[in-house]
Amino acid sequence: MNELFSIGDISKIFHIPIKTLRYYDEIGLLVPAFVDTNTKYRFYSVDQFVLIDIIRNSKKMGMPLSEVKKAIEEDLKFNDILEMIDRQSICLDEKINELNMLKASMNTIRESLGEISSLVFNEVFLVKEDIQKYISFPYTSRTIEEQEINFRKAALSSKIIEREVYAVFGVGTDAKIYFDKGEMVNPDIRYYIKNRLSPAEYEKIPAGMYACIIFDDNSFAKEKYYGLLAEYLTKNRIQAQGDFIEQWIMPRVEGKRESTLIKLEIKIED
Structure with missing residues (x-):
């Protein structure tokens, strides 16, 4: 043997x-x-x-x-092997494209975190914004629990999470209901388009001056920051235009509880 x-x-x-x-x-x-x-x-x-x-x-x-x-x-014969290599080469090209998209997503979130880290947290400030683009998913939320469920529905149905590491989602919040009743009602879940590739259809947030506050806190504590933003507008006699805009920049866990870096803003008169 x-x-x-x-x-x-x-x-x-x-x-x-x-x-x-x-x-x-x-x-x-x-x-x-x-x-x-x-x-x-x-x-x-x-x-x-x-x-x-x-x-x-x-x-x-x-x-x-x-x-x-x-x-x-x-x-397999040599021709069969060549066909097999060609098929696998196509698969690798698709994988490379997928990895490049994930890398671009990582770079985008890194840029966003870099920009925000230089700003003041938990205090209202004014900022001039360019046009912002987003895709709206018509899931209405009246509680944080509903919002969390609706967010997953929107993200998983759109398959956006599959091609981005940390896609920036958020909500719009009805300003009239908030100022009249003090309730935070979200008419939709939003995916904010941060890359250069835009889908065929999307919504626009107009450019202009915005009152803004950035905070890193548990979702159930958001009412506090809405209050700070509303108080700033009232104190400075600033008229708001349109609804509140929430962008969930980065989620994390702190002390076994969710804590999310959030940018909250509303357009004001120029």
Whole structure:
């Protein structure tokens, strides 16, 4: 019998964990050349080295193990292998595009955090805003619990979360109801478009001067900051135009509780 190599030897030679080699055996991808009936130890032959190389290289190309197994079992010809490589190349291009989109999302949120970190928190200030774009999802919320559920409905149905690390969502808040009744009613959930690629249809928030407050707090504490913003407008006799705009910049957990960095603003007369 030709020289055989133990599963430990193969693990060391090819830098493949023993657990992985056992799994390959279980699914029929790489069956040992010999198994000792007494000890159940697995042994591999030199002839299988090329097979192991093929498995490793196929994994590098991102091929699923099921496809690798099928390719090995079908004794592919050179033309078949070329077609397989072409298909996998297309898959890799799609993956690269997906990763580039995720990286762009990370850069966008980094820029937003960098800009906001230089501003004063928990105090109202005036800021001139450019036109802001968003997609509106018509889910009305009257409580924080409803808002949390509606946010997930909007995000998951739009599949936006799949291509962004931290997509900037938020809500509009009916200013008339707030000033008349003190209630925070959100007519929609909003996805704020922060990248250069815009969908065919979106809403616009007009450019102009805004009264703004930035805070990092639990969602159930938002009423406090609405109050500070409303108090500032009243004290300075500033007339608001349109509804409140909430942007959820970055969620995190503090002391096992949710805490979100939020930008709250409302347009004022220029």
